[in-house]
Amino acid sequence: MGMSAWKRAGVSLTAVAVVAGVAGCQDGDESGSGKKKAAEAPKSQVQTQGEITEVIQAAYRKTSEAKSAKVRMTMSMPVGAGGGGEGTVELTGVQGWDPAVMDVTMKGSALSAGDPDAPSQVRMVLVDNAMYMDMGAKQAAEMDGKRWMKLDFKAAAEIAGSEAMKKQMTGSLENMNQDPAQQLALLLDSPNLKHIGPEKVDGAPAQHYKGTLTFEEMADANKSLEVLSEKERKELVANVKKAGVKGYDTELWVNEDNFPVKMVIGIKTPQGTVDMTAHYSDYGAKATVQAPPAKDTFDLFTMLKELESAGADGGTGPGSGS
Numbered sequence: 643m644g645m646s647a648w649k650r651a652g653v654s655l656t657a658v659a660v661v662a663g664v665a666g667c668q669d670g671d672e673s674g675s676g677k678k679k680a681a682e683a684p685k686s687q688v689q690t691q692g693e694i695t696e697v698i699q700a701a702y703r704k705t706s707e708a709k710s711a712k713v714r715m716t717m718s719m720p721v722g723a724g725g726g727g728e729g730t731v732e733l734t735g736v737q738g739w740d741p742a743v744m745d746v747t748m749k750g751s752a753l754s755a756g757d758p759d760a761p762s763q764v765r766m767v768l769v770d771n772a773m774y775m776d777m778g779a780k781q782a783a784e785m786d787g788k789r790w791m792k793l794d795f796k797a798a799a800e801i802a803g804s805e806a807m808k809k810q811m812t813g814s815l816e817n818m819n820q821d822p823a824q825q826l827a828l829l830l831d832s833p834n835l836k837h838i839g840p841e842k843v844d845g846a847p848a849q850h851y852k853g854t855l856t857f858e859e860m861a862d863a864n865k866s867l868e869v870l871s872e873k874e875r876k877e878l879v880a881n882v883k884k885a886g887v888k889g890y891d892t893e894l895w896v897n898e899d900n901f902p903v904k905m906v907i908g909i910k911t912p913q914g915t916v917d918m919t920a921h922y923s924d925y926g927a928k929a930t931v932q933a934p935p936a937k938d939t940f941d942l943f944t945m946l947k948e949l950e951s952a953g954a955d956g957g958t959g960p961g962s963g964s
Contacts, residue, residue: 689837694851695830697837700900702826708901710738710929711822713746714921720914733766738929739821744768745931748775769931771795774939782938790934792941822902822922829853829892841895843904844921848895856889857882886912901925 689697705711715733735746749763765776773793782789829835832853841850858879888910895904902922909916933939 688839689849691835694835694837697849697896697900698826698830698835698851698894701894701896701902702823702830704900705823705826705902705925706740708925709740710736710743710925710927711922712924712927713737714923715746715918717750717916717918719916720911736927736929736931737768738931739823742768742771742821743929743931745929767931767933769933772933774934776934785940788938788940790939792939794941794943822905822920825892825905825907826894826902828855828890829894831855831859832892833859838893843895843897844923846897846903848897848903851894851896852892854889854891857887 713733713735717731717733719729729751731748731750733746733748735744737744737746745767746765747763748766761778761781764778767774767776772795775791775793777789777791779789781791829851832855835851835853838850838852841848891906891908891910893904893906894902897903904922905918905920907918909918
């Protein structure tokens, strides 16, 4: 694998992490204070706004307490100039929140980015505010046996350059793995939250809900933005709007035990819509995640800085082969 290919892969993965952070950087706070159980809400008819709120609050409360679940997620995004085509990523594994951890296997067309030498699947571990990706035996052979690429989100924030982006990213690292409880909290802030009706998810009964938010509404509901000054907040909002992010659509299915079993999030961009569909099960499943041994790990941003100082392709260190 040539270094240029892995550099492109690293940049792409950084972009995905930033998108995930923007989509998932909300704070639930007291949003789950409802007292009535979701199971007590009517199941055979469209629910009132009060009943909807009680259901989502109950789901938020139970999800927050569970702190982990098994997850099966598919993410599709437009690729190429003008959104010509679509790339997909599939993730399966376990994730936890409070603290944020994840251990999943990722595969799909977006992973290869058109590179025939890219691995067909990658194991991805999130722990201690850093993402580790197992790039496979071939990559290890080109990196002195180091097969795990480390993506440090704080380092990504530094590279982003904007002070507002740095504060927003470093203040929201706990939400990088699409914590479903925080997604529920954000959905509660949707001014047009609706109950669609009963449906089955993976063969089991559930209730379907839907809400939308503009980026401005998401920012207003986002407690993590409180660390920013008014000037920095305006800068962040302006940068996201400049990038063309128009809004967020969220669909949710809650089962009879008050747990979200399916969630669909759509992020509108000029190139098309980024869709993330997640199925959750086994709430409370053990999510013990450990970082790979340091001897098997190389840091993406450290490596890129070394390449830059050595004239990019002129280095002779690990990974400098073609």
